[in-house]
Amino acid sequence: METIELIGREIELDEDGNLKNISDWNEEIAVELAKQEGIDELTDRHWAVINYMRKEYEEKGTAPSIRRLTKESGVPTKELYQLFPKGPAKKAARIAGLPKPKGCI
Amino acid sequence: MKKLVILGAGTAGTMMLNKLYNALDKDEWQITIVDQHETHYYQPGFLFIPFGIYEKKDVIKPKSDFFPSGINAITAQIDKIEPDNNRVLLKNNQVVTYDYLIIATGARIAPAETEGLQDKLWHKNIFDFYTIEGATALANFFKYWKGGKLVLNITEMPIKCPVAPLEFVFLADSYFTKRGIRDKVDITFVTPLDGAFTKPRASAILGDFLDKKNIKLITDFDIARVDNDKKEIISWEEDEIPFDVLVTIPTNTGDPAIERSGMGNELNFIPTDKHTLRAEGYDNIFVIGDATDLPSSKAGSVAHFEADILYENFLSVIEGREPQAQFDGHANCFIESGFGNGILIDFNYDTEPLPGKFPLPGVGPFSLLEETKMNHYGKIMFRWMYWNFLVKGLELPIESNMSMAGKRM
Structure with a gap:
């Protein structure tokens, strides 16, 4: 099992490198995960997306797709890509402590 | 009643x-x-x-x-x-x-979901092949095309028949080779996924096929719009990919x-x-x-x-009972790979496509995740099965739930 040390704690990761237990997540860990993704500072707009994703996950059991994010989080697609470059849905899910959104086939 | x-x-x-x-x-x-x-x-x-x-x-x-x-x-x-x-x-x-x-x-x-997709180049230099109109318009275009940049782009997932875009570029490689102009056709496969396909093992194997067939692969590309004047697709991150002909799989x-x-x-x-x-x-x-x-x-x-x-x-x-039968997500797809060959994949919700053999009473076995003539015949034969058995609701000798028989872990 892969683990990383964040804010002085050993945290377990899943096969995609996302948190294995969403209960390990807190805001400090989000800041550290964001740094790993190349995002130095989480602004209010980042938090709006992160909090929306966590709420969706709690209600529906899966992290939302980009389309759902745009439609319902109030953050336009263009801005999502500026906030979370290279794959906003994947990146925001990881920072929010959620599993990778399922790419349906 | x-x-x-x-x-x-x-x-x-x-x-x-x-x-x-x-x-x-x-x-x-x-x-x-x-x-x-x-x-x-x-x-x-x-x-x-x-x-x-x-x-x-x-x-x-x-x-x-x-x-x-x-x-x-x-x-x-x-x-x-x-x-x-x-x-x-x-x-x-x-x-x-x-x-x-x-x-x-x-x-x-739903091509209207992407800015500039269904614009002045639609069915002139930009084609879909998921409608009869798009597929026949593209046939007419290819017949007289002298070569250039052929870009295939998947807009977003999920799409109908997720292997069809791969089959398309494999067949394009075969078609332009037979026409004697393969060296003048630059084929690029542009996908929002992080590989040629969604599931890891199939993605790696199918990615190798792209490489072998000299088809370029661009991953993690999320299309935002099409510039019809410059003939480019542009991502949300402002990456640009020029094309002479764009084959699009629009949002489904x-x-x-x-x-x-x-x-x-x-x-x-x-x-x-x-x-x-x-x-x-x-x-x-x-x-x-x-x-x-x-x-x-x-x-x-x-x-x-x-x-x-x-x-x-x-x-x-x-009859007032609870539904007992459970669908396991089983899919079975012949992937046409060009030059009279085919590849077969068989998988479900929990088991990704694996290599090995696929037994089929009376006909098989077919090879999984390998190019064979037999798989191509399977695909061609299927049209007849479709019209004569499948849509008529008649039984086919294949289990509805996936079997591990023949698969290599």
Whole structure:
């Protein structure tokens, strides 16, 4: 099992490198995960997306797709890509402590 | 009389119609099927049209050829479903009531979702091949094309037949080689996924095929818009990819009637129990085929395996029992790989496509994740099976739930 040390704690990761237990997540860990993704500072707009994703996950059991994010989080697609470059849905899910959104086939 | 209404007479709807027609007592049940079109398209055949392998006449038959006598077939557009009133309103002002409803309204391309896609180059230098119009327009274009940059782009997932885009570039490689202009055609496969396919092992193996066939792969590209003047696709991150001809797989959505009914998710696909195939929240509504939101492929084989499960569950539910049969997400896809070869993949919700052998009584075994002539014949033979067995609801010698027999871990 892969683990990383964040804010002085050993945290377990899943096969995609996302948190294995969403209960390990807190805001400090989000800041550290964001740094790993190349995002130095989480602004209010980042938090709006992160909090929306966590709420969706709690209600529906899966992290939302980009389309759902745009439609319902109030953050336009263009801005999502500026906030979370290279794959906003994947990146925001990881920072929010959620599993990778399922790419349906 | 009890009333069963089936919405959509494509692959899934027609299969269910025939299976249930044979099972339900004709004195007790009235079956109605509704579809806006009179022509049944063999959609897997669209892939072959741009390369002159099939023509339009090879992929069409009247839908009515597959309707048993004594059922009620209505050709009309659906306005909306009112699931709380157990009725369906049609655009011709007819109102159809039901005791049980099966929704098989499918998926369609929605090019208008992407800025500049359906603009002045549409069906001139930008083509889809998921409609008969797009596929035939592209066939005419390719016939006289002298070469240049051919870009295939998947807009976003999920899409119908997720292997079709790969098959398209494999066939393009084969087609332009035979035309003697392969050295003048630069083929690029542009996908929002992080590899050639979604599942890791198949993605790696299929990625190698792209490489071997000299087809460039660009991953993690999320298209934002098309610049028709510069002939470029542009991502949300402002990366640009120039093209001479763009073959697009536009956003796929469920039927607009689903949106009007307030029954769909953000792409108009209907939330469906992934094992029982019952619509979430409605005990007397089932959903099958591309119309569902299941995390499985949107493909004819999936509709076929679902049909076996739905058939059992439907018969349970009308007798007041709980649905027992469980769909496992089984998909089985022949991937045409060019030069008379094919690749086969077989997988479900939990097991990704694996290499090995696929046993099939009387015909097989077929090789999994390997290029063989046999797999190509499997694909070609399938059209005949489709018209003569599948849509008629007759049994095929293949299990609805996936088997591990022959697969290598």
